[in-house]
Amino acid sequence: MSKLEYVRKMALMGDEAVAYAVKQADVDVIAAYPITPQTIIVERLSKYVADGELNASFIQAESEHSALSICIGSALAGARTFTSTASQGLALMHEVLYIASSMRAPIVMAIANRALNSPLNIHCDHSDIMGARDTGWIHLFANNVQQAYDLTLMAFKISEDPDLLIPVSVNLDGFILTHSIEPLEVLLDEEVHQFIPHEPYPHEIDFGNPLAYGVMALPDTYMEFKRQFQEAMLKVPEVFHKTTREFYTISGRTYKSLTSYFTEDAEAVVIALGSTVETLKYVARKFREKNIKVGVLGLTMYRPFPEKEIVKVLENVRCIAVLDRAYSYGGVGGPLYTDILASLYKNGMKPIVADFVYGLGGRDFKLTDSEEIFRKMMKAIECNGFERDIYWWGVKE
């Protein structure tokens, strides 16, 4: 191995990979509060700062609410800003999440997805991020450690794009990704610096030309502020694609808003978020070997929701299983399921669809679970329907 190859290859936990990306991004301010399974991210970052490897202000706030509030302040001051949390911490930030996005504060936040109390549970599910779904952030999901690293780097570029200035969350499954050591390829520091150079914040604090940030608006103007924000959101896909193309030229790794696997001629497609996509891909390959036409659709970008791309992939699909690692209690189904149903309906499509609520509080989703779901889908095609619309997969009934 040449020296160059050596520095490009690493074996890191998901949390460490995120911290490494943040260090390479030469971030200016990190404000965070510890919570499992995110702690390793902030521990590594504080060590980088203590060792002088990263010239940044590391602030351990007295709560997540304050951590994100500090981030808004530092982002408005023009500093490249990072935070990270999970579960209860994200729930505690809730109020500030809306304000960060609507004040157009470019912030990158890694979320180590974890269940919410009660009962207390520190393991993976997506209840935390789904509660923050509509807060006006761009939400990205990593399927593996490599993606957690890559998406963190890309998140800075997307968030700081002058047309957007929208905060970005990079979601990685608690423990499954945060604490799993995987081999990955990293960029060189110089490559990262060229990819995400420090640009001044377009609405910088200026004493000579003072601006007011976060004013009050009455009913005659409030709605226009919100509409402007939605218009900025509509520009995200273009910026995302521009960013992934540029990232490809330096890394050779391709990213799209969706991960489509064997979907071209698939009769049945499973849709999921996060690390489960990898499990599903593995099982789909086995089924394909037996000529069973299944496919997998993972969403790398969950907000803004890539509706057009999704319905295009699902055009000729007869049966869809949506995997939800969260639930909308008392609602129509899981959050991803309702997003998919709405997209299908809007586009006049009526395939067979069921929701599979799975993995809450870290319940394992095994290869056999995935196999069984694929088999259920084949049966649903034969019978022209599932036995249920919503399965609580693996629950002890």
Added chain:
Amino acid sequence: MTTVEKYFKTISDVPVEDYFAPGHRLCAGCGASIAIKLAMKAIKSPTIVVNATGCIEVATSMFPYVSWRVPWVHVAFENTAAVASGISEGLKILNKKRGKIMYDVIAIGGDGGTFDIGLQALSGALERGHKMLYICYDNEAYMNTGVQRSGATPIGAVTTTSPAGEIIPGKRERKKDLIGIVAAHRIPYAATASISHPLDFINKVRKALEINGPTFIHVITPCTLGWRYPPSLTVKIARLAVETRYFPVFEVEDGRVKINIRVSRPKPLEEFLQVQGRFRHLLDDRNRDVLEALKKQVEENWNKLVKLEELGVYI
């Protein structure tokens, strides 16, 4: 009087320039607006203001008009000290890494946003030691939402959530010792002030801004709406608060107390109470015990300060 009169000796030393512009929508006779106008006279270099939700924020930033001639940020109600921390640290690291200019950071919060919901964020910021000045304007209730009780409301005062009813005579609890809590963080400088003594207040603001670390000023700002008095009496009532020892004016510098306005012959507390609708029921014989309790607390607070000053100990 041993007021701090170092930077501005007379009122003619105070700059004419106003960074807090007129035309805002605060009530006529609003004590808080006087405090902010005075505080902004003391700025010495590029400054940014961070404002908590409350009367000052709402009435000075109604889109598309603002009353601020300095950069101004409002994020939410309880996190002003945190936002100010972020701005302070962000500017500091940018100065170090990329040579950006430094700003003074002034955070402004009401008593509700400081004594109650923002206390945690304030404590965190003071403990971490960022360079910033936090000014709490204290009108002793949540005014912006219609005069509800706060941890700053004194015993006996009537608010819309501590009304004087047939069996309960207004708020039953004592006012929180905020400056005591703040001073317990051992920050370099904490002080109280009153809008009735503008030179003392302006000098304290400037003094605080000169210090490289977290500083805090607690200023009493009567509220015509919540305290129920005619707008013309605002400054007079603020002065009575000082002269009756209801609101002692002092500094805590590096942990040592110094009383700035020594009130040797205090006026009867009734003079302060009787002009305000919120206290009128306390002058009724029925509520003599509440009045006595308030008087006792005023006396205790004063005596404590005198003792602390005499002892010269660190608090």
